[in-house]
Amino acid sequence: MILVRQEIGEVLRDYRQQKGRTLRQVASRASVALGYLSEVERGQKEASSEILASVAEALDVPISTIMREVGDRISILEGVQVFPDVVPDDLVAEVGSELSFR
Amino acid sequence: MILVRQEIGEVLRDYRQQKGRTLRQVASRASVALGYLSEVERGQKEASSEILASVAEALDVPISTIMREVGDRISILEGVQVFPDVVPDDLVAEVGSELSFR
Numbered sequence: 723m724i725l726v727r728q729e730i731g732e733v734l735r736d737y738r739q740q741k742g743r744t745l746r747q748v749a750s751r752a753s754v755a756l757g758y759l760s761e762v763e764r765g766q767k768e769a770s771s772e773i774l775a776s777v778a779e780a781l782d783v784p785i786s787t788i789m790r791e792v793g794d795r796i797s798i799l800e801g802v803q804v805f806p807d808v809v810p811d812d813l814v815a816e817v818g819s820e821l822s823f824r
Numbered sequence: 825m826i827l828v829r830q831e832i833g834e835v836l837r838d839y840r841q842q843k844g845r846t847l848r849q850v851a852s853r854a855s856v857a858l859g860y861l862s863e864v865e866r867g868q869k870e871a872s873s874e875i876l877a878s879v880a881e882a883l884d885v886p887i888s889t890i891m892r893e894v895g896d897r898i899s900i901l902e903g904v905q906v907f908p909d910v911v912p913d914d915l916v917a918e919v920g921s922e923l924s925f926r
Contacts, residue, residue: 723874724877725874726873726876727872768870768872770870771827771828771829771830772825772827774828775826775827775828784898784902785828785898786899786901786902787899788895789828789891789892789894789895789898790891790892790895790899791895792891793890793891793893793895796888796891797886797889797892799888800886800888
């Protein structure tokens with residue numbers, strides 16, 4: 723099952739790292755507990771809409787950009803899900819690692 | 825503040841109505857309580873990632889499509905927020921009604 727919170731978490735972490743900010747900096751600026759933000763980034767907690775708005779603002783990234791990126795990632799995952807048998811394993815691994823580490 | 829759950833709710837309701845399905849049908853197919861789905865559609869409750877996946881499946885709409893649509897709607901709202909003074913009121917009303925009723 724594709725979990726939106728997992729993709730949201732990865733997108734938030736990617737933007738934070740791209741901008742060279744620490745968890746502590748973003749959590750503080752967004753007025754969110756550090757442990758909570760860390761769990762959101764790891765896809766372990768659902769972020770409420772209010773927290774998502776605060777974190778997006780703290781990252782200086784529009785929420786629309788985050789949600790579109792989430793949609794794009796999920797569409798790749800859905801593509802892999804729709805044709806599990808015709809997609810070679812090494813390509814699945816490649817897309818997976820791109821999603822996780824880009 | 826832009827709330828993602830509000831846009832998710834409207835997108836889910838729009839797809840349900842486009843497909844001519846009742847709240848009861850979708851709730852039952854997604855194994856979600858009818859009152860809960862109704863609150864999600866009205867933006868009053870956050871849908872967990874699991875429920876979002878079930879409802880998307882019950883609607884036969886990929887989650888990626890839903891999230892991209894959410895991103896598109898929010899980007900219109902953000903545009904209106906960025907230039908509140910230069911956008912005429914009647915255009916804001918038009919975009920607003922388009923978002924709600926299309």
